[in-house]
Amino acid sequence: MTASRAGAIARAQRGFDEGEYLARLRDLVAVPTESQLEGSLPALTRYCAETMPALMRGMGFEPTVLDNPREGRGPVFVGTRIEDPALPTVLVYGHGDVVRGLAPKWSAGLDPWQVTVRGEKWYGRGTVDNKGQHLIAIDALRAVIAERGRLGFNAKVLVETGEEQGSPGLRELLRAEKHRLAADVFIGLDGPRQTTFMPEMKLGARGGVAFDLVVHLRDHAHHSGHWGGVLTDPGFVLAQAMASIVDRKGRIQVEGWTPKEIPPAVKRAIGALVFEDIPGLPEGDPDWGEPGLTKAEKMFGWTSVIVLAALTGHPDAPTNAVQGEARARLQVRHCADIKGADIVPALRRHLDKHGFQIVRVEPVLERDMFGASRTDPDDPWVRFVADSMQRSAGRAPNVVPNSSGSNPSDMFQEELGLPVIWIPNSYAGCNQHGPDEHALAPLLREGLGLMAGLWWDIGEGQTPRRDAKGTPR
Template sequence: MSESSTSQQIPATAAEPLSPQVHQSIAEAVDRQLPRTIQTLTELVSIPGIAWDSFDREPLERSAQAVAELLRGLGLQDVQILTEDKPADATGEVRPGGPAVVGTRPASPGKPTVLLYAHHDVQPTGDTALWETDPFTAVEKDGRLYGRGAADDKAGIMVHIAALQALLASENDTGVGVTFFIEGEEEAGSPTFRTFLEAHRDRLQADVIVVADSSNWKVGVPALTTSLRGLVDGVFGVRVLEHAVHSGMYGGPVLDAPTLLARLIATLHDDEGNVAIAGLEQTQTAAVDYPEQDFRVDASVLESVRLAGTGPLADRLWNRAALSIIGTDVPQIEVSSNTIQPVARAKFSLRLGAGMDPAAAMKAIESHLKAQDVFGAEVFFEAGETGLPFHTDTDAPAAQAMLASLQEAWGVEPVETGIGGSIPFTADLMEVFPEATILVTGVEDPDSRAHSANESLHLGDFRHAIVAEALLLARLGAE
């Protein structure tokens, strides 16, 4: 893309209705190729590409090669598999990051470029006894395709590929530029993502970035994810003794570190379950709400459990701070002894709503913890990683074009939704490509169970997602 190419190339009319003929021809092209699209997806699911260092790298490389061949089949120019090195580990060893696949179709003069992002690596299967089918053999049942990566995120890859195929086959190609960026380490935390963006900035430059790694509102109702929570994590703990002592000889006058850690953790929320840390005020308000019963079903909340916090449930999920303890270092029961433990640690995960500053949030939680008096125990704090929250300007022409395309493809009004989770690399995309409009879409639904056993994809919504993206590409290149 030339230096003068900016998001201003998106036509102001991008959200206007397309002619019925254009919509019909694109939908028919998607339907003609859909059986082959699903078959290709099943072939991708069969490759167990996991980017964690503890797993064999060969399937991950094979997965990248399979994606590269699919892009070459589209006629894209200069399809490459690229890697960047991770930082050296404690031993000084430098390992390569996950293999990313990049392929480009240049824009016609005066037309915008769209960067289509997805990832080909997948989560480990976990306990295979919990799966009702082989995780790496895609099985279609009751309108859903089951298998690891069937939804997250090999379906995202196929939405991108099938959308461009449909655009070309329907003869509605308007010259919009398309760059595919299929990452190979997202499930491992994208350790080389920022380095990769900076090393290949010129090739990845775009006016619009479509991140196909999110979820729809529910089956049959599409969503544009307009906000993602930021992330702050770290470790804190308490120290009460220089070394462990016999609990019978010294128990009573001295409380053990796990007990004091529990008392410290209890200060993080008020009696209603709201985060009780000063300086984490909400800045955005959700346009829709999340019905409590739907949430209870989606999150498998036990009937007796009261939901935490006050105010609209959607804001509690998307726009307010949410703090969880995700791990503790205390002796396991199987190896415990009758000693007073001198030290206990906990790892926290703090999610931040749009407008919250991760650096300020890190300082706020550290200040809160160190201000607590837990019987005079030493309180220590170790800052971890941070990620900025994300918020889409839905008035931008590209966002309006996406909303219009979703509505036409599904036949119902899309929901502008937040996601309680974080996609930290969106902050890197915002910083490296500040003029691009970032659109977070997806093919998952509340029943997809991404990262869990029995992950699945709703094939009807998969088809709609392809149509919507093809309509978007047609709109962005229209005069």
């Protein structure tokens, strides 16, 4: 029988229907790769040194485990298959680490380290974030190799184990292993889609910057009856400083935090997005945030700032005293049009201008933060992948200029010079960072078909090529 694109898609989805995908997913989920916990390094190492090589055995990939440049951080697995150096090379991304299991908080009968199937929902930590998604990419590669006898391109599968911690050490590793990881395009599978009924591409991510605002006036609290109205209250000073950052309707007032405009190509892409109302999710407040922007433009094309936590005194046991200190943690999400390194200096200038020199700004150093990134929606690789997905799904995909959340896209763009494309296969109600994380079986099966079709099309030899400077042509 002649090998065909339809045959590759059928193979990938038959593996799902016959339980092969589920069996492999159970093996991946069973490894408790909680990168946010102390003592997680053995599990992270096991995932890279044992679980991933076993998963890809027989596929013609050479497995390598790269140590993290930062001591105590999880390693990176790289599986390499070079069929011909003249062929295009795809860097396939996934992350093997997960957030904390939170086992006692899961519903009765569910275990974060076992995949439990209940109808169309497959429960387990990592079923969508991200083990189930990089398994889709790998099983689709497996199907194309079986159907065609080869891929028709070179593939490098990179699975890191620190994404849930901000990918510490990954940038340094990419810089050191630039030759080993050289490719023509980055394709990662992660995150939720806007809808359950149409495929989607994301072209990057918003960056994230967190910092503490601290008003420290004195080391001790003092009796409110004696000192109230006499000593400056740090809680009110902090509240006034925070109120200067946004106006009463949430419009950002800090100069340098927002772009002059949303780039035309990005605005067009956002305007074409299709959304789905998911029961249980909140509605946006139309009067909050930058006026004149749609909900989608606020999420994917603009800057946001939120208060993560604020504290003065002892909320669990308030005392009658003028407090000595107040603090709050804020988080800014920004698009590629704003540099993350400029966020804190811009805030310092703003506070000084408004008379809040007493308010300290302390950057959060507890975890690495991702930078902002965006592949041009007009990039030839974007058009190629979108055309392939449309051919498989029978409808054009949503093309999201950048995720509203964060991921390591910027590292691969900046260190390897790659166009970055994400293909998510989850949905907004999946509980990916909470108890009862689950995948939707129909989306997993559809994802296998989409990726098998894409891998087949890349192997047909009609992909965009880049010149010596890395410019698409």
